Amino acid sequence: MSAVPVIVDSLVKAYKLGRVEVQALRGINLKVEAGGMVSIIGPSGSGKTTLLNILGGLDRATAGNVHIGNTVLTDLDPTKLVYYRRQIVGHVFQTLNLIPTLTAAENVELPMMAAGTPRGTRSARTKELLGIVGLADRHDHKPDELSGGEQQRVAIAAALANDPPLLLADEPTGELDSVNAKMVTDFLVKINRELGKTLIMVTHDQNVAKTANNIMRIEDGVIKSSLTPSQIASQDTSSSYLDQLRHRMSELEKQMRQLDDDFKTGKVSGDEYADQRLRLRQVKAGLQDELQRQGVIG
Numbered sequence: 001m002s003a004v005p006v007i008v009d010s011l012v013k014a015y016k017l018g019r020v021e022v023q024a025l026r027g028i029n030l031k032v033e034a035g036g037m038v039s040i041i042g043p044s045g046s047g048k049t050t051l052l053n054i055l056g057g058l059d060r061a062t063a064g065n066v067h068i069g070n071t072v073l074t075d076l077d078p079t080k081l082v083y084y085r086r087q088i089v090g091h092v093f094q095t096l097n098l099i100p101t102l103t104a105a106e107n108v109e110l111p112m113m114a115a116g117t118p119r120g121t122r123s124a125r126t127k128e129l130l131g132i133v134g135l136a137d138r139h140d141h142k143p144d145e146l147s148g149g150e151q152q153r154v155a156i157a158a159a160l161a162n163d164p165p166l167l168l169a170d171e172p173t174g175e176l177d178s179v180n181a182k183m184v185t186d187f188l189v190k191i192n193r194e195l196g197k198t199l200i201m202v203t204h205d206q207n208v209a210k211t212a213n214n215i216m217r218i219e220d221g222v223i224k225s226s227l228t229p230s231q232i233a234s235q236d237t238s239s240s241y242l243d244q245l246r247h248r249m250s251e252l253e254k255q256m257r258q259l260d261d262d263f264k265t266g267k268v269s270g271d272e273y274a275d276q277r278l279r280l281r282q283v284k285a286g287l288q289d290e291l292q293r294q295g296v297i298g
């Protein structure tokens, strides 16, 4: 299917945890042209996955609209959402989530079976897709017989099985070494350029982000800036990703201390204190996870 434009308008997502509400997205506006590619960067807990899950039809928005071509995603009923997820959008995740008992080819075929594609078409398309991601010779390999990078390429082929016009990738290189990360990124770019798929990719890796001409930086649930690859490059020299994480952690701790003070001195109400404190704690937990993944804290 030919590419679609994506328009996100004032998108809000609030999660209710008991009495308290966490605002994961606080009014996101984003436009991606048909066949365009956008990278989304931003600290842990800033709402990147929430945004992608709403675009992927896995989660529902609290307010605002998303238009995918002529489809108003935010208005779809559950039946139409199933069709949307199967035919309109392909979704690649950070964790390698192939079915371990199936071969590479069977993993790619699965979404086509769900869509009722005839067997002959399925196997021809599977061959074509595995070829596109450079894995024609891995047709009958099970996931544990493939490297992490190869598994992620199979996952990309599976996401493309039903020829969706929109491809979403959430930290697709998050679990890969830099060589495999580059290879996976190159295939995503190729799919965007040569197959014309609209591509929205979340990443914390600046080198991966730079492969898109448009880079959106999201912070605390809003888009803070729109950057070009050269602007990313200049940020890169000033501080590494780890430095940014550490900086963000110390800022967060400062914010928490300030909030405690504001509560003690009566500047914020009990309800607001509980709400803000919970939100900050969740962001902190996300940051701690990320630092742990980066091997900084045990």
Ligand SMILES: Nc1ncnc2c1ncn2[C@@H]1O[C@H](COP(=O)(O)OP(=O)(O)O)[C@@H](O)[C@H]1O
Residues within 6 Å of the ligand: 015, 016, 017, 022, 023, 024, 042, 043, 044, 045, 046, 047, 048, 049, 050, 051, 279, 282, 283, 286
């Ligand atoms: N299912 C959920 N229930 C409650 N809060 C959530 C849920 N999913 C995400 N959040 C919160 O929403 C915020 C954004 O999370 P997320 O979109 O996963 O961020 P990112 O992908 O940028 O790290 C965080 O504060 C997170 O704790």
Ligand SMILES: [Mg+2]
Residues within 6 Å of the ligand: 048, 049, 050
């Ligand atoms: Mg995430």
